[in-house]
Amino acid sequence: MMRGGHLDITVLGGFQVSARGDLANWSTGEPDAVPAVGGAMDLVAGAANLFVMMEHVTRDGLPKIVERCSYPLTGLGVVDRIYTDLAVIDVQPGGGLLVTGLAEGVSFDAVAALSAAPLMLKGQCRVLR
Template identity: 60%
Template sequence: MTRIGREELAQRIASDIPEGAYVNLGIGAPTLVANYLPSDLEVILHTENGLLGMGSAPAPGLIDPDLINAGKQPVTALAGAAYFHHADSFGMMRGGHLDICVLGAFQVSATGDLANWSTGAPGAIPAVGGAMDLAIGAKAVYVMTDLLTKAGESKLVAECTYPLTGVGCVSRVYTDHAVFDVTGGGFQVRELFGGTTVDELEQLTGLSLQLRIES
């Protein structure tokens, strides 16, 4: 069985993003995807705090506190960028104007439910931010995650046990072992990394999985 690293996974996701796409990369690991978008392709990154055409981090002396991303890190604006207020920004999502959004996850269910905002642990301070809007706010919602938790439990599940972020919203899951499409019939294995087999994935996830047949 083969696993790929987080950077390699980010690179794999980036290779599926076509020129001209409007893309929102969630906070955390998904932001790595930006580093692997080919510089000769124009992909427009959206950040929900009001910018289309987000560029990379600035040099240290050129940090602009007014120009930040959703993770509140300093960024730059590309030529052709546009600023807008929060209601317009979330209207872009909700209105289906973004092509792809890449998010992290605690769990994804076989019907595409996403849990990524709260573990429901007692005493935790709830904070949802834009997670629920992003989950339902792009034509394609990709999840980037390890297949297993640190405790070895599958993040792909028959039904989420953590509080839901969105219902039936995930279209594809990129994990360190394989790529899965969410279909009407559950998870379908789209791509296996290295020597990983469907049997091994079924053992790890406890789910019945289909292998996508190239037509």
């Protein structure tokens, strides 16, 4: 199923997503971390659309949406959409991140401040409840 291109959508968690849609989700590279590749690499390679669900920042408050991933990559340019606790962000063809939805009570400026990659705001941005 996965390798044959039969999946329309795959939803995975992520440690980092880059402005180009690169995904790092199997290891933080920390010496004491246990890597957990599992089937993620097959899933990102075989799905027509890849959605990533994650918190917007780490436990330490560091951005998970970055210009370039510093963690080991699962896939290059594979992410189509990012769902965080603060926003919905589409990865544009050729790179760039477009905020299409904001959590109720969260401003675009707040989301941009918690991201380490430039964000653009869609004209008719949805309010997520």
